[in-house]
Amino acid sequence: MKTSRLLSAFPAAALVGCLGAGLIAAAPASAAPTPATLPAETTAAASPAAAAAAAPAPGATTDASRFTLAVLPDTQFYSRYSADQFIPRYGQDPFQVQTDWLAKNADALQIPFVTHLGDVVDRVGVNNEWIAADNAMKNLDEAKLPYSILAGNHDVRDSNDNLYDDQYDLANEPFLKWFGPNRAQNVSTFQGSDPTGFNQFHIFEADGQQYMVLALSWRASDATLAWAADVMAQHPTVPVILTTHQVINIEPDGETPRETDYGLRLWDKLIKNHDQIFLTLNGHFHGSSRLDKTNDFGHTVTSVVIDYQMAYEGGDGYLGLYEFDLTNDVINVQTASPWVTWKPQETLTSYDQPLLEGSQQQFSLPIDFSERFKGFNPTFAAGPADTPSLGQKARDILLDGFVGPDPITTEFPGSPADYPEVPGxxxxxxxxxxxxxxxxxxxxxxxxxxxxxxxxxxxxxxxxxxxxxxxxxxxxxxxxxxxxxxxxxxxxxxxxxxxxxxxxxxxxxxxxxxxxxxxxxxxxxxxxxxxxxxxxxxxxxxxxxxxxxxxxxxxxxxxxxxxxxxxxxxxxxxxxxxxxxxxxxxxxxxxxxxxxxxxxxxxxxxxxxxxxxxxxxxxxxxxxxxxxxxxxxxxxxxxxxxxxxxxxxxxxxxxxxxxxxxxxxxxxxxxxxxxxxWLTSRADLTGFAVTDAPSGTLAAGSRVTTLSGTGLPGAEVRIDGGVTDAQPMTARAESNARVLALDAATVVAEDGTWSYSFPTPLTGSGSYSYEAVQALGTRASDPVTVAFAIAAAPVDPTPTPAPTPGTPGDPSATPAPVPGSDAPGGAVPIGGSAGSDGDLADTGAAPAGGLIAASLILMLGSALLLSQRRRRVSADS
The missing domain is CATH 2.60.120.200 (Jelly Rolls)
Structure with a gap:
């Protein structure tokens, strides 16, 4: 069954509001394009590495006292889909690649410690997920790179908000089997666990100073918070980084922080009255954000949430690199993906960016370390200023040899018909x-x-x-x-x-x-x-x-x-x-x-x-x-x-x-x-051809009446051009095939053919040049040029007497019709057929450089232009 629908071409006002289209992986789902965000034509960068390398890392200046804290957000989908998705396709999963990269680059980036923020697995009762997580964390064990790990809500048997960690059936909790105190005691920085075994603390040293990582698992009980307070009391001069699965959330705008009931519980019962805690890190909520609050001592505590599990490929391997710059009193944060740069180039999409540089993904946290810590550690001081920017070093390592995804060119849709028609x-x-x-x-x-x-x-x-x-x-x-x-x-x-x-x-x-x-x-x-x-x-x-x-x-x-x-x-x-x-x-x-x-x-x-x-x-x-x-x-x-x-x-x-x-x-x-x-792609306008047109020099007196060819059914055929050399005004008037004179019904027929008739047959001597395109609204094919000339009549040297009124030769008399002058095919010389210098153009004349700009403006401004596109349904549909 078939039908035709008449569709208005986009008016100029609509053009301003529409977007480029094509393979729409050019933008992430969280940043789906809106009509004001892209130019009329957009090409995704062939190598995101080029853009990333152009932007220096925060704080990339002179040498300073520096080290890097690495942060692993929720890995649950890496563990869940390791065996049946990632390894069959890639040979490794993102979790494995993350920890392997950290282990191999720990010395170069001066990483003394790695923190995991929970949701190690997705389904607590599925053993294969724990095996995948175990395999990934073994990379840190074997490299003897210290780390902490904690349980998120997916890592406990019952994550009910009414339960706390001291109410679990500890003998039946897989987390304690895989990542409990027995494993933690083999990590050099491990200092101890609470009675449940879910919570642990570590002390690592960097640039001559000690730092504590206090890792609290899901739903810390009052007993656990008391244990945490006691741990800090036993180490009263050590600055503390609190890691847990939930502290702050993110508003629907994807950037603004939002406090949670559980986070406020931690603030009221532990954080605000312990000045040692200067930074909290949590996952759980999808995206990234940060919040500054003032504790009971008048000091700032910064809370950061980072979690990309709902992004492409379950997080696309993104992790946090926190460069502590003690000389310049700042923590420079980057979000990087070793997984993106590890994957084979042919598997990459435009979602695969090695570095994320949004306001909540690359930022600096000013902190006067000695001033912030002097209330509990008056001797705190920066180490020797002998280390170049570690953030820049991380970028250099990631981008070395990295070739991004192949470029994707996108275009505006030209009209409601500008999409690929698909049989079936x-x-x-x-x-x-x-x-x-x-x-x-x-x-x-x-x-x-x-x-x-x-x-x-x-x-x-x-x-x-x-x-x-x-x-x-x-x-x-x-x-x-x-x-x-x-x-x-x-x-x-x-x-x-x-x-x-x-x-x-x-x-x-x-x-x-x-x-x-x-x-x-x-x-x-x-x-x-x-x-x-x-x-x-x-x-x-x-x-x-x-x-x-x-x-x-x-x-x-x-x-x-x-x-x-x-x-x-x-x-x-x-x-x-x-x-x-x-x-x-x-x-x-x-x-x-x-x-x-x-x-x-x-x-x-x-x-x-x-x-x-x-x-x-x-x-x-x-x-x-x-x-x-x-x-x-x-x-x-x-x-x-x-x-x-x-x-x-x-x-x-x-x-x-x-x-x-x-x-x-x-x-x-x-x-x-x-x-x-897909509907995000554009209709193919490349097959346009002019198959029947004059070329060369036609004999004097020839008449050019039509052009014809092949194209996309339903596309509008537009012709622009005229006489190209100096001719009498009457000759140029004959060449009036301008856009505004086009017949709105000049479209490619359902059989893929089209024919255009000049409003006035071309008969005057001179050179002619036309550009023909097929278009769907505002989007047109490359033009095809048709060029030819009509020879001037030979000049008779014998003077011609003035004609008698009403006789042949009198300009007021109507000329007799010439046989064959209206024959189809474009041009026929008066008195006979076209000679060898007046042959029609070959099928598919060579494309010219581009459409005449003025004609496009006229086309966009004309509210009268309509384009008709035939709809088809395959015989078996």
């Missing part, structure tokens, strides 16, 4: 052209079909929704994902578990029963509202194939979602994208993919790709594959005749859990595809 597309919903409130009478078109898969809004009165109003769903076109050609989306507001709205296919829509046994690609653009909360919006869905999986014959019963829809894409209470589906063989149970943490009020492109032959389901967020993907799955199972919906979940045979945010264009394809075919 079952449905493709776009929102451009709609405005305001989406009522029940509004149709969201399936631009790939004949209307049978169009969406419409479900009548709230016919659902169980509570309090829903029509105004809850509106169209947004001002702040949309720049990589979407559609440049529009539907926004759902006031949503909760009981209040919801959704867009739905009809019950008899073909896509409801589509065959996906050969795999699928499902992609969409989505964002959460700034008002999104876990309590009201956790576990909501934005794209759902409705039904009841418990009613599918043979479906293996699962603990969760037993009566939910067979297939859905949504968000967890931790702001992770979740793809859940029942595969083609329902006896295998459901399959689930998970992303890292997604920021609110930020657009993301999500693609879920099922390769049926390999049995894999891979979720991509902004072009990057997530870490937690599914295997042993091909196709999907479904309940017959059940609609696809956008905007809510479907459980217990009814809608629920409305999506609090926006959803952009969405497409379903019946096979696996790659990034080049």
């Amino acid at each position: 597309t079952l449905a493709h919903w776009q929102f451009n052209g709609l405005d305001g409130v989406v009522g029940t009478d509004v149709t969201i078109p399936d631009v790939a079909g004949d209307g049978s898969n169009d969406l419409h809004r479900a009548d709230p009165a016919a659902t169980n929704s509570v309090g829903t109003e029509l105004s809850d769903v509106t169209i947004e076109s001002d702040n949309v994902h720049g990589y979407s050609a559609d440049q529009a989306g539907a926004c759902f507001t006031n949503s909760s578990g009981s209040r919801y709205s959704y867009l739905t296919t009809d019950k008899d829509a073909p896509v409801n029963n589509a065959d996906l046994s050969k795999g699928y690609t499902i992609e969409t653009f989505v964002k959460m509202s700034p008002e999104w909360t876990p309590a009201a919006n956790g576990w909501s869905k934005f794209l759902t194939h409705t039904g009841n999986r418990s009613k599918i014959d043979g479906f293996a019963k699962t603990q969760w979602d037993w009566t939910a829809s067979p297939t859905a894409l949504g968000i967890s209470n931790l702001r992770e994208f979740q793809w859940t589906t029942v595969p083609g063989d329902p006896t295998k149970g459901d399959r689930t993919n998970w992303s890292g943490e997604i920021m609110v009020d930020s657009w993301s492109h999500v693609a879920v790709v099922n390769d049926a032959q390999k049995g894999t389901i891979t979720m991509y967020v902004d072009g990057a594959p997530v870490l937690r993907n599914a295997v042993d799955a091909a196709g999907v199972s479904a309940n017959p005749d059940m609609p696809w919906i956008i905007g809510s979940d479907w459980v217990d045979d009814a809608a629920r859990n409305g999506w609090n945010g926006c959803v952009g264009e969405t497409r379903i394809i019946d096979h696996a595809t790659g990034p080049a075919d």
